[in-house]
Amino acid sequence: AAMIDERELQIHPIVQDSMQHNTKTIDNIRALTSSLFGVGAGALGLSSYAGFLFYLVGSLIVSTLIFVLRAEGPKGGADKYFYNIWTGLWLGDLMGGLMGFVLTWTLVYGLVVA
């Protein structure tokens, strides 16, 4: 499989600048939206598993929106903008966004509910 990968890369070279640009764009969107989801979860008064479920569902919606609005949807093909669409888009920076989410979640929960 490694040999085939290498040949594939030689035939269709990857532009590193574009990959970095895309990763940065996705990370920015994730950071902003996950903090907002934290505000939402806190104001709704969600606690424990419900809050994390809220974050997962919200991130899935954001990924779908990026996929449709920014990556031309299914017609653009999964590999036009991402080397690996799973780690690049659907799971991209989920852990980094979780930090911002928990931060604003606890803050708004403390202000609004408690």
Added chain:
Amino acid sequence: MTLTSTTLNAAGLLLLSHSVYSAWEHSSTTPPHPASSPFATSTSTLTLPLDITLELLLSLFLLCTGIILHSAPLRPIRWRAWAEQIEKDQSRPEGRKAIRAPKGEMVAHPFRFLEERRGFLDIRAKRMEFADWVRQAGPEVQT
């Protein structure tokens, strides 16, 4: 696109602040649930009115859409598709380009160097051009 995203973001922020304020007001004016023990802290999970919940979810959706529309467009990662976009961009007017370069930066054409290769300089054509120029310039340069 900028107008759409700005409108969405503004509307989303307005609705978000309104709904969060409503949630805060609701939780601070509603008396604690009588059935719950005085030691239970969280009671308002299920008592938030439906309209506040819907307003909050709608504002989040508007903000997400606005943020995504406001972000820079993704770039194709295959060299082939990327070069095609840049090539097409050269004939597009400013502001309608597919690849927006950040301020003070240029997205260079990846095959520009092919046009400037020294080894492919047509030296005979250059020499003829020079000869024509000398002939036209007249006798004073032909010393």
